[in-house]
Amino acid sequence: SQQGEEDPQALSIQEGENATMNCSYKTSINNLQWYRQNSGRGLVHLILIRSNEREKHSGRLRVTLDTSKKSSSLLITASRAADTASYFCATAPSNDYKLSFGAGTTVTVRA
Amino acid sequence: GAGVSQSPSNKVTEKGKDVELRCDPISGHTALYWYRQSLGQGLEFLIYFQGNSAPDKSGLPSDRFSAERTGGSVSTLTIQRTQQEDSAVYLCASSLGNRAEKLFFGSGTQLSVL
Numbered sequence: 001s002q003q004g005e006e007d008p009q010a011l012s013i014q015e016g017e018n019a020t021m022n023c024s025y026k027t028s029i030n031n032l033q034w035y036r037q038n039s040g041r042g043l044v045h046l047i048l049i050r051s052n053e054r055e056k057h058s059g060r061l062r063v064t065l066d067t068s069k070k071s072s073s074l075l076i077t078a079s080r081a082a083d084t085a086s087y088f089c090a091t092a093p094s095n096d097y098k099l100s101f102g103a104g105t106t107v108t109v110r111a
Numbered sequence: 112g113a114g115v116s117q118s119p120s121n122k123v124t125e126k127g128k129d130v131e132l133r134c135d136p137i138s139g140h141t142a143l144y145w146y147r148q149s150l151g152q153g154l155e156f157l158i159y160f161q162g163n164s165a166p167d168k169s170g171l172p173s174d175r176f177s178a179e180r181t182g183g184s185v186s187t188l189t190i191q192r193t194q195q196e197d198s199a200v201y202l203c204a205s206s207l208g209n210r211a212e213k214l215f216f217g218s219g220t221q222l223s224v225l
Binding site: 030031033035041042043044045048088090092096097098099100101102103104 | 115142144146151152153154156159161167169170200202204209210211212213214215216217218219
């Protein structure tokens with residue numbers, strides 16, 4: 001079964017708006033990662049947050065992690081058409097290397 | 112090359128035929144992963160190689176699937192007697208170390224079994 005589950009499944013926003021998506025997971029983790037996938041092909045690593053961190057920023061991305069609730073959120077601020085993609089959270093149980101991906105959130109940014 | 116390279120990018124085959132998918136990881140990356148992604152779905156873990164250690168094959172869906180990694184570099188995923196349900200995008204990724212941190216993905220091989 002999948003370790004991470006994203007919510008919502010799909011999101012449509014206007015250019016310039018913010019996009020927020022959530023991820024829930026099941027077991028203790030060392031870190032949680034977010035990846036982006038364009039056109040159903042290779043994934044690109046966006047950001048990694050460690051279990052002892054609560055918030056992390058990278059450019060227009062903001063990630064939060066709540067280990068007590070086993071959840072994370074990814075916020076994309078001031079969205080652009082180029083942000084249209086599927087976004088996946090990925091986790092591996094502590095001391096494991098099998099990175100598990102959720103089914104993803106498909107984000108559409110309308111011009 | 113600078114990134115993970117996969118070939119072929121597309122493969123159409125007939126049911127019952129064998130196929131080989133190739134992955135050339137980033138030089139120096141000791142970890143190599145294979146995942147499978149069906150249309151509109153998440154990624155399904157298939158197999159993991161780390162250095163010279165025995166691979167973790169726990170994700171392979173049947174004994175028709177096998178993979179090898181020669182010389183700690185190039186990997187080949189082989190599917191024997193392909194079935195229609197094998198149709199998917201097969202993604203390869205590599206990373207430094209063994210902590211499953213920051214995977215670099217190839218563009219994948221789209222496999223279509225007719």
